[in-house]
Amino acid sequence: xxxxxxxxxxxxxxxxxxxxxxxxxxxxxxxxxxxxxxxxxxxxxxxxxxxxxxxxxxxxxxxxxxxxxxxxxxxxxxxxxxxxxxxxxxxxxxxxxxxxxxxxxxxxxxxxxxxxxxxxxxxxxxxxxxxxxxxxxxxxxxxxxxxxxxxxxxxxxxxxxxxxxxxxxxxxxxxxxxxxxxxxxxxxxxxxxxxxxxxxxxxxxxxxxxxxxxxxxxxxxxxxxxxxxxxxxxxxxxxxxxxxxxxxxxxxxxxxxxxxxxxxxxxxxxxxxxxxxxxxxxxxxxxxxxxxxxxxxxxxxxxxxxxxxxxxxxxxxxxxxxxxxxxxxxxxxxxxxxxxxxxxxxxxxxxxxxxxxxxxxxxxxxxxxxxxxxxxxxxxxxxxxxxxxxxxxxxxxxxxxxxxxxxxxxxxxxxxxxxxxxxxxxxxxxxxxxxxxxxxxxxxxxxxxxxxxxx
Ligand SMILES: NC(=O)c1ccc[n+]([C@@H]2O[C@H](COP(=O)([O-])OP(=O)(O)OC[C@H]3O[C@@H](n4cnc5c(N)ncnc54)[C@H](OP(=O)(O)O)[C@@H]3O)[C@@H](O)[C@H]2O)c1
Numbered sequence: 001x002x003x004x005x006x007x008x009x010x011x012x013x014x015x016x017x018x019x020x021x022x023x024x025x026x027x028x029x030x031x032x033x034x035x036x037x038x039x040x041x042x043x044x045x046x047x048x049x050x051x052x053x054x055x056x057x058x059x060x061x062x063x064x065x066x067x068x069x070x071x072x073x074x075x076x077x078x079x080x081x082x083x084x085x086x087x088x089x090x091x092x093x094x095x096x097x098x099x100x101x102x103x104x105x106x107x108x109x110x111x112x113x114x115x116x117x118x119x120x121x122x123x124x125x126x127x128x129x130x131x132x133x134x135x136x137x138x139x140x141x142x143x144x145x146x147x148x149x150x151x152x153x154x155x156x157x158x159x160x161x162x163x164x165x166x167x168x169x170x171x172x173x174x175x176x177x178x179x180x181x182x183x184x185x186x187x188x189x190x191x192x193x194x195x196x197x198x199x200x201x202x203x204x205x206x207x208x209x210x211x212x213x214x215x216x217x218x219x220x221x222x223x224x225x226x227x228x229x230x231x232x233x234x235x236x237x238x239x240x241x242x243x244x245x246x247x248x249x250x251x252x253x254x255x256x257x258x259x260x261x262x263x264x265x266x267x268x269x270x271x272x273x274x275x276x277x278x279x280x281x282x283x284x285x286x287x288x289x290x291x292x293x294x295x296x297x298x299x300x301x302x303x304x305x306x307x308x309x310x311x312x313x314x315x316x317x318x319x320x321x322x323x324x325x326x327x328x329x330x331x332x333x334x335x336x337x338x339x340x341x342x343x344x345x346x347x348x349x350x351x352x353x354x355x356x357x358x359x360x361x362x363x364x365x366x367x368x369x370x371x372x373x374x375x376x377x378x379x380x381x382x383x384x385x386x387x388x389x390x391x392x393x394x395x396x397x398x399x400x401x402x403x404x405x406x407x408x409x410x411x412x413x414x415x416x417x418x419x420x421x422x423x424x425x426x427x428x429x430x431x432x433x434x435x436x437x438x439x440x441x442x443x444x445x446x447x448x449x450x451x452x453x454x455x
Contacts, residue, residue: 012375133402160359179211184288208268
């Protein structure tokens with residue numbers, strides 16, 4: 001039965017989603033860039049959404065855009081990103097460009113009055129994030145919707161995990177959070193955008209931005225993460241002796257403390273390999289390894305009761321979400337209570353009580369369970385809420401607002417500083433607001449900082 005459920009979810013999510021008839025008022029989305037992630041993150045999810053049509057794509061090379069459009073049945077091809085933004089038939093854009101271009105193209109899109117689904121990380125650094133999310137064009141009352149695509153948060157599995165953390169028994173609170181994400185070595189080419197400092201690459205900007213986001217979600221926005229230690233592994237030297245970019249972290253590990261003495265640890269690796277102790281070290285290092293994405297929260301130890309004058313009963317809870325990244329395929333929430341009987345400092349007895357949970361949909365009876373489907377991927381759940389927001393509907397209630405995206409970028413900058421690495425470079429692009437002399441209305445004016453500075 002479990003295996004049948006898995007096959008059903010996998011079939012609908014990845015092989016053949018139901019394709020309902022599109023509504024007349026469907027949102028027409030344009031893709032900026034013929035990216036690798038768009039099929040998973042937007043093209044496939046849009047097929048099963050009656051209110052979304054992926055209507056256009058633009059790439060730097062129009063011929064590539066044409067081939068991409070043909071492959072994914074996208075009706076319109078634009079020759080440039082700006083041309084797509086000028087198309088009045090497009091309501092929203094999906095931006096999956098290198099991180100260094102997120103700020104510029106998000107602002108240009110908002111200025112063109114397009115709703116924006118913006119890939120993570122939202123910007124190159126916190127300065128850019130503040131400039132973007134607090135920009136008058138973005139904060140205006142009727143501004144287009146702007147969402148950083150932290151898709152994992154929209155899935156019921158993540159929300160069920162957070163529910164457990166926010167409804168702890170015994171008055172317990174979380175004291176430590178750990179999150180990890182690894183990509184097996186060999187999945188990325190060495191010329192990938194993630195390995196270029198100028199394109200705002202790095203592991204913390206990409207894969208490890210999830211663990212960082214996960215621990216921040218668990219601790220809550222009120223808790224500021226102060227990095228204690230951040231260690232990175234640089235890119236390997238190529239076999240031809242080529243020296244890779246020194247500011248790029250291929251892997252990162254960081255520990256934090258909050259002002260209220262909670263602690264957190266994150267780990268991420270874009271080139272994860274090794275760990276095969278039965279092989280010679282040189283062979284082992286060259287082989288890819290796998291580890292599940294995982295987020296774990298541990299409470300402090302709580303005194304349950306004194307059994308008698310001498311023996312006291314303590315308990316500590318650990319909640320683990322296995323596979324926060326692709327929970328549709330498989331995930332599991334483990335709730336482990338470790339009980340300990342102590343006489344003074346001596347441990348008399350200790351035992352674990354385990355419970356397991358899964359959440360492929362919202363709880364039975366919840367009105368959201370009627371809309372959501374068990375086979376929806378995190379990206380499909382995210383698209384549902386993006387559309388709900390555009391349409392002015394309440395939706396599931398899960399959302400990532402601009403201040404959250406800013407706080408995430410600040411945590412990235414702080415971690416890079418602790419690791420002794422440079423903050424990713426600020427875009428040369430900016431939008432200033434001035435007044436149209438004819439109508440006296442506010443209008444954006446683009447300029448490039450570099451050209452201004454060189455005047
Ligand atoms: N949400 C997720 O699960 C997830 C997963 C992977 C990636 N991402 C994010 O999505 C974004 C794109 O990642 P990806 O893996 O899809 O990358 P990708 O396949 O390399 O796509 C990036 C696109 O950016 C365009 N581009 C514009 N200027 C470029 C330049 N100077 N160098 C290289 N490309 C340039 C290219 O578009 P043209 O077609 O115009 O040439 C390319 O299609 C990143 O921000 C990444 O962090 C998110």
